[in-house]
Amino acid sequence: MIGVRGGAGGLPPGLDTAAASFELAGEPLRSSISWQAFPTPDSGPGTALWLLLARTQSGLEPGGILLLRAPNGAAALHLLPVPDMAALTGATAPGLVLAILRFVATKALGVMRAAEDQALATACHGFANTTLASSQTALPVALCGHDSILWSLPTGVGVDPGVHFVLGRHRIRRTAIGASNFILPDRGMAGGFLLPPMGPGPIHLAPADARLPGLPELGRRKDPQSQALHRAALAEINRRAGAEPGFRRLLRDQAMLAPVQPFRQLADPEHPFGASLDMAVQDHAGGLFLRGWLRDPLGMVTGMTLLGGRGERPLDLTATARFPRADLLKTFADSPHGGATAKPGFAAHLPDAAPRPVAQWSLRLELSTGEQVVLTAPPGLLHPQAARDRILGAIAPAHVTQEILARCIAPPVARLHGQVMASRGTPDVLHIGTPPAQPFASIVVPLYRNLRFLRHQLGAFARDPALRGAELIYVLDSPEQRDEVEHLLRGMQGLYRLPLTLVVQPTNYGYGAACNAGAEQARAPVLLLFNSDVVPADRGWLQPLLAALATDPGLGAVGPKLLFEDGSLQHAGLFFERGPGGEWFNNHYHKGFPRHWPAAQQPRPVPGITGAAFCVRTAAFRAVGGLTLDYVIGDYEDSDLCLKLRAAGHGIGYVPASELYHFERQSIRDHVGYARTLASNYNRMLHHGRWDAAIEALMAGMPRPSSAFGEG
Template sequence: MAPADGATFSFQAGLVSLSDGIVLLGVEDPAGRLDPARVVASGETGPIRPPFSWHRVRTRGGAVLLLIAHAQAPLAAGAVLRLAQDGDGESTTPAATASIAARDGIAALLGTTEPAALLAALRFVSSKALGTLRRADDAGLARHCHRLAAALLDPARAARPVARAGEELVLWSLPDDGPPARRTAPQHTLLGPARLHRAPLAAGRAVLLPARHAATAGTILLPADGGGPVRLLPPPPAPLPSLTDLGRRTEPQARALHADALAALAAGDDAARRLLRDLRLVGGGEPARACAAPEHPFGGALDMAVADGEGGVFLRGWLRDPLGLVAGLTLRGPAGGGDRPLPLDALHRFARPDLTDTYADAPHGGAGREPGFAVHLPDAGGPCTGGQWSLRLRLTTGDTAHLVAPPGPAQPRAARDAVLAAVAPKHLTQALMRGCIAPATGRLHRAAMALRGAPEEVRIGGGGPARPQAALVVPLYRNLRFLRHQYAAFARDPSLRETAELVYVLDSPEQREDVEHMLRGLHAVCGMPLTLVVQAANHGYASACNAGAAAATAPVLALVNSDVVPAARGWLRPLLRELDRLSTGGRPAAVGPKLLFDDGSLQHAGLFFEAGPGGEWYNNHYWKGYPRFHPPAQAARPVPGVTGALLCLRRDAFEALGGVCTDYVVGDYEDSDLCLRLRAAGGEIAYMPEAELYHFERQSIREHGGYARTAACAYNRHLHHARWAPAIEALMARFPDAPSTLAA
């Protein structure tokens, strides 16, 4: 190879065998003419095979190019090495060759014992062993790295264990004598006598390592930020304090270490983030901080900050700023990280009558018409579900004020319900729902449903139909007022005893003992066998229906609410007959009965959709409140849908549709969603007035705190409308006779 100045190029090459499979080549480059990104190396048998990596190490005598690669014929002592350097799109014919000489160690390969050069080589070899070459378990390679690190080790540079974190991790404090530590998680390397490791749980001066590393004699830490090797001191004989205890200490160094440890856990894997959540729950948090004095010229609070489980955060609070002193906002995440500007115009504002009253006579001005705010930031929270958030108010004077939120709920279901309760339904706008409540709720609901446990089945009695035609699937939640009446009505209907199996699904497992006792007593009196399915936790109507369907064996499913009681015997037969007619040829179909209020007036004669305030589609019922024998309600006919209070369809259609959709919260709009999916699959739906039952409407759902006192209904309607609005509009064009709610 001829350099640009025309001088003849020559080089010397040495080789160190790091293990049975890995070699390190050194090429002297005193003039610094070789570019590691452009060097092309080959031997007599052909080019060097990847994977490999080049790196330049500078020494007082110039520079040495290092190449680490798998052992192969061109990289052996005595082999002839050819070097070339790529040009601009063209490769020059190799003009320089040399025989590779064996070297005794990395210092001999570099031709120097300078600590800086040896440390650079150590970083290169260890990082490529863990990365490009995937040789963490190569004992020979680990020994080379460990031996070199030990030679470079300053006895005064040691990491001492200061606390235990959970059952398996120990917190080590790095020496405070190197370059400024990064707050982001660095990739430190652990050099053991027989293995190399990454140390990903690190931030600032804190490193969290499995306790077993303390038992591995001689393990050395190679920091990511450029400092020399660090030895790990073994834990003392006395037990270390917990990370929670460390956080309660008042010394600045202890508090800084505790904050670094939390930051390291927040950037770790799922297990690390779960530990972080547990630590925050056990250790508590700092007191919530607000600025609420009426005599103050401004005020505010961050009432709620909930991580949504998918990298975002939901915030709710209030701001009172009658004089325009607040110039900007900055959000800070848990563990003191994640600073993010929050524009004032990004906040969704809403009325807070309580604040209007509180600050009505404040000397500098009141709270304004809409002091409340809510916002969902989809990419600000990270995956962590614990910790406290704070909001810094930047004032026009250059001063700042800090608002600290209380710790958010740790369970996704509780967090979901908190988001749905964040804004009073009467102050909830479509923009607030669409841009804030709905996206946070959707993420938290997915997380809650992902935690579902397997239900338990309890068989009570025997001797039912060997091959039942239909299964009555009845979800139960809290309200058991109608259970005796419903079961007795089923049991005294001979047609049900001959054709149906009965499945109750308990969605409030805390009632299991009472419900099982009651059902065993009812069976002893009435003799109708049944299956009780006990959910692991309350997951809502849809999940309960799906669990009941899975426990049933019949080819037809009748989904029945617990507050539905037959008006007379024989009600199932006309529904099965109509379902058979509609299902001819395997077409999916559903059938619903006539449902009555307790005064005998109509509650349901088929379901239709009606545009409500804001243009969203609402579910409604034909002739609701009309007399029981209102002539139009006496005719069997196709309808847009039927209510889930009693909906009958074939199992194969139910399974093909994926069951009842679990995306809705607690229970509402799942029935119309099921009907619309069935129609989208080419099915038909009919109303059959010959079957009459009483429906004591919404008796169970109003017992659910996560529904009755939140915006769950509005969320479900928003979700339903977003998915089905065009299909509903086309469907209702086929049913122009749907009565108006106002006319009813």
């Protein structure tokens, strides 16, 4: 910072400083520049203190000359040494100090990008310290989380609207303050200064005592002052949670540790009405998924209101999606006041109902008698993955219409799944044995819980001399099995002398993420995605696939013939057909036909191939971004990849000379987030929405056998 006093002996009067530029040693000043005048009460009329804020550079030092050029004149500024900012400004008036520090803080957090500049923060802190006064001191009163402090402004100091800055010894921050009790999310700011928009000067933040009470302890105290401070802290957290992620996390953590209220519903057949809010699950992006039911044969319920997050929201059942509940029909069949309707269940997604985390939600029923009944849902603030799976399993698939899926299920699932995928961590990679120097193929096998076929599969690989020199990569998507799988693979490697790579995912992210994680480790020009429940029918199965890619440069990927356990055909290429609702389904040519069915013996182009054994050029796989990760757990990623490859100009082929057994869906059936949920319906909806027109054009030129849905 450079200071110049304007007026006599300073800047020439009338100089147009608004359009000024600066030169140092004949060259333009190389820095973001901020230039501002401050009136000084201790100087004569017409004088001012001009401050120039610029980054240090060669020549900008005591003894140098800075040339100021303006449209109507120029001035040479001689740079003189000063011991500190107070000596530079010659000011200790609190109001002037506050104005100067706010100027510096504004520019430091803006054009100067110097919020973390410790030297600047220390200099400003020392300057603010010249105004230190007990009447301008805020006191720390409680810890809010591990790194936040609740402060209380001194008596008589009001809260001014506008931006506040916090000046620490090591950094400068901008903050939002709306009450005399406020929270700063940085314990390192204790001992610093608060710079309000107006006021007599900086407010000192007193050093914080290590024995400050935590927010829960403050809430347990019975004295009025502690209770008032606790309420003020919660109000502050709620106020700032909508815009500041740190406060949103703090509110979430407070809600997670709050005492759980018992689930309460009205389900007595002897009662004249009944209702329940079975689920109120937040989508972690401001929305709320609801599932419940209402039995009201006498029309006693006149209104319903959702309660949570310190607010109320009317719930209009006519705007919700309704679905059958056979269990309720049975439960209330003999009720003396009347049973349940055909569709007593209701579901809804309210995209903006939960801008802040809430531990539990309630439903208030307004009755025709003027009375009210409050029902309480189970806790609904869950991990994104658990919330996603809970919503996918909320309604029996048989009762889910396209409207329910699109309006109530898909929006929260998309939000939650996006958060799950965005939180992926880096996997651990273990090399067991010495990897081949230049592998000709990389085989990637995702593992999830089911290890029943692993010994058989690895034994078949080891017995095939044609696979020596291939790279074998197992990806464990159930990290809780790490010790078991590593022990098993090390034993198998010692037995077969077949080098292996084990990639361990931090947690279960699904088939697509597991395959992509394995593909990142692949070093061969050809990549084979291989299910853990696929076992070769004989040796030499890989060579026909590689030969097909080698002889036809137009092919991007090829798939083998897959067999059921009884030897019948499971897959001879994949094709698409529309189901009863008009959506495209994946199907396999000649599924269930004899192994040597003549039409399945011919290599040919096909619309797609299954991900159970997917042989693809590595470069093509990476160029299209690998498997798409917005499908949940595992379904439709393979056909999506085929369509992406086709869109990039690659063909897809079927190679019957390569035969393998596929013990279908042995892993995915063990996944609680897939079995008995809407994951497949959801994935099909995504796939159809993304590829409808492309599939229509593709299938117009492809052979189609008799439809699985009974059409010709």
